[in-house]
Amino acid sequence: MSSIPIRPDVPLGAPHERSDAARNRERLLNAARDLVAEFGAEALTMDALACKAKVGKGTVFRRFGSRAGLMMTLLSDSESEFQHGFMFGPPPLGPGAAPKDRLVAFGEGRIYFVLENGELLKAAGAATRNRFDVPATKLSHRHMEVLLREAGIADPWVMAMSLTYALDPERIVDDVRVRGISPTRLVDSWRELVTRLLGAD
């Protein structure tokens, strides 16, 4: 029995990734990062990517499914880091603090995360019927749902959805970049929202 290379993010019994596929994936990822770095995520077209990576267009879509899928892949590192922060990191973001404080910290972290990765996030959520299907969004929602339940909210699932949309990447990015609201104001308002929502101060 020959040893199989370790591929952390692939489902267990997956039938082995062919070497040409691996090579092309690397090429595509590198090309995509270059293009985003140089022209921004919004300007990235799938044709340009295929061309720059010296790969057929079909290959791009086989690999990532859609433009949104590509953006999610590009995001996954920073996203994992943020997720790790609120799931396992130190309080108040991580476990150990009161739900209210964790929720405030979560929103604050999210706002800055979005401001750093705004273009990618907007592009990732742009595909029709996709905004909530992003796995990271599901996880955030679930996290908030748990905190809200602990804090005694009657319908935590729906309330978490309201808060999810209040932290929508498009909303945050446009507030700051188009409508000129400072990140601090957003964070303060989020704090006011959560504070009032989860019992007086």
Place this chain on the structure above:
Amino acid sequence: MSSIPIRPDVPLGAPHERSDAARNRERLLNAARDLVAEFGAEALTMDALACKAKVGKGTVFRRFGSRAGLMMTLLSDSESEFQHGFMFGPPPLGPGAAPKDRLVAFGEGRIYFVLENGELLKAAGAATRNRFDVPATKLSHRHMEVLLREAGIADPWVMAMSLTYALDPERIVDDVRVRGISPTRLVDSWRELVTRLLGAD
């Protein structure tokens, strides 16, 4: 001086709409309503519309600017009605009730309005950099801002934006139609949100 036909929704000094333009506008509106009625708003393509209205494609875009613009035009009647309700109608939706009650009623009204016009609203907000540029959205935002200020919220503008996104058409429609949440649950959760936000009952 010859009498000029009355066109209620046209800016005062507008240079007179030509008769062929008026005729084509009618044709387009009728065709659009037919298509939406028969196949739904999502399925409406601008080519199909042009074709059905027996009009060139350029004419469609001259008239409405974009697909989103067309959808807004299609919405404008029901939208005006809803707007009239919260601006001039009887309490608790209209003036006369406490801000908290008006806000609860506003959200409830909005939820049902969205569920009736969901496809159109989603299509209207879909165009890039457009979600908040919809005049109706601005008006709703402003309305909530005023109520929130009356209720003593520190940063009513930003808070109104959070609530605007919490009532996002896509969110409401998908909660109900994709994720199986009942409208009642949405309304109840909105009530809980507003109630906690604006001081304990």
Place this chain on the structure above:
DNA sequence: ATACTAAACGGACTATGGTCCGCTTTCTAT
């Protein structure tokens, strides 16, 4: 080494929103 198979490839093709610009029609002034 050879043959076989399933996966991967690539690029032509489709669908659709939106733009452009030369031609036509309407209105107005005379």
Place this chain on the structure above:
DNA sequence: ATAGAAAGCGGACCATAGTCCGTTTAGTAT
């Protein structure tokens, strides 16, 4: 009625996401 100007018209054209399918290639069994 006529002519000139401005508004409107139409459909070819463009950009771009996403699909399709005949061809190539990497692994595997012999």
